[in-house]
Amino acid sequence: MNEPLFPQEDALNERTLTVDDASSILNLHPKTxxxxxxExxxxxxRCGRNYRIRxxxxxxxxxANQSSVENQ
Incomplete structure (x- = not known):
């Protein structure tokens, strides 16, 4: 009985990351x-001048990168 009102509700509430968030997680420069x-x-x-990453x-x-490193 606790089903979401809309089936896609979980996807809509999924947190998005900024480029700065992603660069911190990946330990990369934001320009990278x-x-x-x-690429x-x-x-x-794109949200205005910024990117959002799920x-x-x-x-x-x-x-994808982990599997490509393992294949080398």
Whole structure:
């Protein structure tokens, strides 16, 4: 009976990260994170002049890079 009113409610409440948040997590310079976004390596949406990155998108990036490092 505690089902969300809208099925996509959890996705709407998912926290988004800024470039600065992502750069802290990845231990990269914010300009590097922006470059990765422009190159399509990290998925993000543009909000005005800024980017927003969903947590899951950052996890996807980390998993993709982890598997590429393991394959070398």
């Amino acid at each position: 994170v922006c470059r990765y976004i422009r 399509g390596k990290i998925r993000a949406v 947590r899951q998108w950052l996890i996807d990036f980390l998993e």
